[in-house]
Amino acid sequence: MSTEGSKYPGLRPLPPDFVRDYPPLALVVEEKCIACDRCPPLCFFDALVMENRPHHKFKRTAFVLHDNCTGCGLCFEACPVDAFVWEPDKSIGKGPSKAAEKTERDLGV
């Protein structure tokens, strides 16, 4: 689908094409990231951190923790340079999930 000139250039208004087969996860395109620190505080699921990248122009980039990412799309909103893309989460297995998997939570805080 073309999203050229769309009102929503970053997130793209529609889910990625592979969403019928795999759940989407956010992925940072490190070359595009400008280390502005905008996305980690926006993430409600503790899935975004800043990581050191000694060879990167800005020495740091945002990084998505796959285990925490719920594919909600808020980080796409935060990004001023559209450095996010979707990637299929193949760890869950093919087919849309019928019910949320029970996840282990750390209740120790």
Next chain:
Amino acid sequence: MSLKTSFLGLTIDSPVLIASGPASHDVNQVRLAEEQNAGAIVLKTACSDKFAHMRSWPRPRYKLLDWDKQIEGRSKTFSLYSYEQGYSGTLADYWEFIGACKKHAAIPVVGSIFADDAEDWIDMAKRVEQCGADAIELDISSPHRPGSLAFETTFVAAITGVVGAVTIPVLVKLGPGPEVLPQCLIAQENGASAVTLCNRLRGFDVDIESQRPILHGYFAGIGGPWAKYYTMRHVAEAARTITIPISATGGVLSGEDVIKYILLGASTVQILSVIMVNGWDSVKRINGEIEEYMQRKGLQSLEEIRGKALNAMTPPDEIVRWSGESKQGPRNFWKEGFEE
């Protein structure tokens, strides 16, 4: 001077509560809310097993429309468009979640539930109480709820059933219209301890390039700072009529908004989307702004101004009006030079 507020028989440290949603979905967030001196936290709504599909969420499901995208907590404009539905775990997880919240944080925890049959509402409410929640909010007005459930039948039965089954306070969260005041009165008559006004609206947006609805392709919840003016009217209308406390929610960005809701008679104010765009620090900042106002106005407690603006409301027939026509008479003539 103190922000301490009495609400539902509890004394809470701040009138600012965290509303039910993605900021109240895990135990660590409850701890965060406490560190930020939030008064209490309303947990993410758990759905009955009949609505188990609402525990799985579409991806993506959030869109910040018309966002001014400021940094360091300075965003003032946005609309939150989303379709995140219920708590993502099972009911057993939710009971455990409430217990863990009570174990790891000292702030009051309000459980939030959604169901259709009165028996489900009652069973869930009893479990919420057993797990140690300080109060329970009945989320009968979610923008994502099935449209087939009517307030007059399903939800009134839920309110009466739950009120009769638990001893903890019962909050009823009502939608933003059209009949907010009549529903407040019904909630009060049926024994609700408080009402939460108002939930987000159900909205819709379309992308003109792909010519399809955005995100998941269906209606979504929509709210934002612009929505506070509708809610203020509903809060004012309700506060003049009902006697149970009101927890106002909708579009709060700053301490100023909280003070407005309190001047209109709200007991507490729930915030959420401001945390999303401006960070968790917003809670502390809002508390600070309220304190600054209290200092400037010489207030010891917010009780001194609660509902004060309601007393200053002018009934429509007493609004001062001046004639715009008496000087010249009706302006029914052509200006010279304009005539053919």
